[in-house]
Amino acid sequence: MPELPEVETIRRQLERELPGRRIQKCKVGLARLVTYPSAPSYCRGLAGRRIEKVARRGKYLIFALDDGAELVIHLGMTGSLTMVAERTRYPLHTHVIFYLDDGRRLIYVDPRTFGETALLKDGDRSPLPGLASIGPEPLEGEFTVKGLASLLNGKAMVKAALLDQRRIAGIGNIYADEILYRAAINPCRRLNELEPGDLKRLHKSIQEVLNEAIDSRGSTISDYVDLEGEKGDFQNLLRVYQRAGEGCRDCGTTILKTKIAGRSSHYCPHCQT
DNA sequence: ATAGGCCTGACG
DNA sequence: CGTCAGGCCTAT
Numbered sequence: 450m451p452e453l454p455e456v457e458t459i460r461r462q463l464e465r466e467l468p469g470r471r472i473q474k475c476k477v478g479l480a481r482l483v484t485y486p487s488a489p490s491y492c493r494g495l496a497g498r499r500i501e502k503v504a505r506r507g508k509y510l511i512f513a514l515d516d517g518a519e520l521v522i523h524l525g526m527t528g529s530l531t532m533v534a535e536r537t538r539y540p541l542h543t544h545v546i547f548y549l550d551d552g553r554r555l556i557y558v559d560p561r562t563f564g565e566t567a568l569l570k571d572g573d574r575s576p577l578p579g580l581a582s583i584g585p586e587p588l589e590g591e592f593t594v595k596g597l598a599s600l601l602n603g604k605a606m607v608k609a610a611l612l613d614q615r616r617i618a619g620i621g622n623i624y625a626d627e628i629l630y631r632a633a634i635n636p637c638r639r640l641n642e643l644e645p646g647d648l649k650r651l652h653k654s655i656q657e658v659l660n661e662a663i664d665s666r667g668s669t670i671s672d673y674v675d676l677e678g679e680k681g682d683f684q685n686l687l688r689v690y691q692r693a694g695e696g697c698r699d700c701g702t703t704i705l706k707t708k709i710a711g712r713s714s715h716y717c718p719h720c721q722t
Numbered sequence: 723a724t725a726g727g728c729c730t731g732a733c734g
Numbered sequence: 735c736g737t738c739a740g741g742c743c744t745a746t
Contacts, residue, residue, distance in 0.1 A: 452740065508741080526741050527730080542730080561729045563741055579742070605723080614742085621740055670740060671732080690740095711724070713738085727744080734737085 451524045453587070453619030454662035455673055455681065456508050459530055462676035463503040466532060467512070471499045471550040479544040482559070485567040485576035494518060494568045495547070507583045507618030518570050521577060525563030529674055531556050560672075584616045587655050594652045601640045601648070608636035609710035620655070622712045623668055623690045628654045630689045635721040636714045637707075661686070689715040 451459070475495045480488040499515040510530075512520035522530070533539070535552045545557035545566060557566065567577055574581045584600060585592055600616045601607070610616055611625040620628065629636050631654040634647055643651070667673060667681030670691065674680055688698055693706035693715055702719040 455740080523741085525729095526739075559729095560731070561739090561741095563729070565742095609723085612741090623740060668740080673740070711726090712741095723746105725744105725746080728742095730739100732738085734735100 451528070451667070451673060452508060452621035452624050453505075453659055454624070454665075454683065455667035455675075456505055456510060456524065456619070457663050458666045458675050458681065459524075460503050460505040460510055463510070463512075463530070466676070467500045467503055467549075467555075469499065471497065473497070473548045473550055475548065476546045477544070478546075479562060482544050482557075482562060482565055483567065484565045485569070491566075491568045494570075495520065506580060506586070507614055508621070509577075509580050509583075517572070518568055519572065519574075521567045521569060521580065522557065523565050523579070525559060525561065525565065527561040527672060528557065528559040528564035529672075530676055531558065531674075531678060532676060579614060582615050583618045584614060586618050587620070588659055592652075592656075594649055597652045597655075598645075598648050601643065604639045604641045606636065606709055607634060607638045607640055607643065607651075608712075608714055610640055612710055612712065617655070619659070622714075623670070623687070624658055624662065626690045626715045627662075627688060628658045630716060630721060631658055633721055635718075636709055636716050689717060691715065 472495050475492045477483055477488040483491045500512050501515055502513040504511045510522045533554050533556055539556060540558050542560045543556050543558050547555040601610055608625055611620050632650040662683040665681055665683035668683040669680035670684055689704050692704045695704055697704055697717040697720060700719050702717055704715055705718055706713055706715050
């Protein structure tokens with residue numbers, strides 16, 4: 450579910466709430482979600498730690514702890530984080546509970562359980578291959594047109610490449626479609642056929658779409674909510690995603706839907722070539 | 723590159 | 735009942 454804009458929205462809210470707070474203890478209801486180390490060691494390692502900072506890398510949330518360890522959470526498809534008061538009933542599918550020293554709890558809820566969490570020591574991210582091999586942040590200064598061109602090598606379809614977290618961090622199915630629409634690039638185009646003009650538009654579109662989505666606090670298609678339980682607004686601004694059969698907002702042509710890299714892909718056959 | 727698997731829930 | 739869903743890993 451959550452892509453870069455949704456995770457960044459949650460990160461900003463966590464950053465207002467958590468730094469300075471201690472995790473008194475933690476409870477794991479579904480041990481499978483703790484991918485490193487074992488669930489018991491994870492809880493032992495977290496007990497008593499103070500949270501110093503909440504960062505984001507792609508779709509991963511990274512909590513820096515006072516002993517140098519990192520608490521990592523990936524929300525998968527349907528994960529969400531919420532702060533709840535003491536004596537509040539936990540929602541269905543609450544799998545991890547962090548008890549904070551102000552009485553509140555940070556809870557991890559995830560119906561489909563595609564998410565994961567881990568506790569990394571000494572900045573060693575190798576236990577999480579997806580994080581260890583992640584590509585550059587598209588909204589950071591070093592993400593240039595030239596850099597993008599070098600990341601998009603080979604002959605894969607451009608849509609598949611945008612979804613590949615090892616090339617660029619944080620883009621998922623919604624924003625890949627929206628980015629390609631804005632860049633006027635057909636999702637089936639091959640990387641080795643992109644011209645300098647395409648790359649320039651693609652670079653600009655990646656940053657514009659992601660920044661605008663963050664400004665709208667993400668997209669809520671079905672169940673995404675932020676830390677406060679609020680839905681995002683960007684679903685109202687989508688141009689192609691889930692609009693198959695409807696008219697293109699620019700030219701009126703019917704938006705098409707196809708399958709690329711196993712994911713549904715929406716595009717305007719007239720505007721995107 | 724593609725399909726299948728991991729899960730639950732919504733919808734037709 | 736079947737199909738589909740914001741992610742990602744594996745096997746073919």
